[in-house]
Amino acid sequence: MVRIVVVDDEPMVCVFLRTILDSADDLEVVDQAHDGASGVEAVRRSRPDVVLMDLRMPGVDGLTAIEHINAFAQPPHIVVLTTFDADQYVLRALRAGASGFLVKSTPPEELIGLVRTAAQGHTVLSPSAARRLIAASTDSLSTRDRARDLVATLTERELQVLTGLGEGLSNAQIASRLFLSEATIKGYVSRTLDKLHCTNRTQAGLLAHDAGIVGA
Known part of the structure; x- marks a missing residue:
């Protein structure tokens, strides 16, 4: 069973992701949080395999949370949740240790497969998207x-x-x-x-x- 923590400041996004992911027999959302600080604590508490992390949140943002989580002895795979793929903030998150990103408009049937891919330690990021992100670097x-x-x-x-x-x-x-x-x-x-x-x-x-x- 792949254990997942969802961190997003929009409660409806968390509900949507939980509904989709829990529909798969091998995936389970074990915790959720609505800001970066709570997200770090949720990861510490629940020890997930995968974290879906929003970046723009009030208080402690997702980038800071990623840095804290990756300092753990055995950090989970972190996948960024984003609205736009060519986003400088996403690039910073990837450099900080996120293993990829998912656009929030990802179809539900694709979301399950991508989370499974992340849980196996593979990159959830297309080469073309990587090139766009590199091009956006200042x-x-x-x-x-x-x-x-x-x-x-x-x-x-x-x-x-x-x-x-x-x-x-x-x-x-x-x-x-x-x-x-x-x-x-x-x-x-x-x-x-x-x-x-x-x-x-x-x-x-x-x-x-x-x-x-x-x-x-």
Whole structure:
């Protein structure tokens, strides 16, 4: 059973998400909150697998809440809830450790599958959306320089794996491309994340775009 916490300042949004997600046999909304501070406490209390986090909330906002939650010893997968996908605030949330985002207009039948994907540790973010977010960045020069410095520490194989992450590929797809086993790719992904100081695949994928090794 995938345990979910929903954090949104609109009660109707929380009710909608709970209704949709609880309709699946393998998903359960175990807690909800309406601001960032309460969201952090809900995560601490309920220990979910996935958090659906709104960003713009009164008091403690979603970005601050994400930073606090990712400081936990075993943080859950955090998926941002947003109205617009090309949003600078969303980009900041992804860099802070969110594993992807869902547009609030996502059809109910797609929502369940995307939450399952997030629970498995995969990125809930299309490559095209990532490129739009990168294009919206206002600090692209300093970000690009930092990204290139980090990428320069990778081996050739790690660079190939990072390219796959930047293209939104799964471990199986990267393994097929490089003629390696999925278990081997999993090891490369782990080492690559460590070298790049990234907490998840999404951050690494964005860094690949920042460094220019994945085209717009």
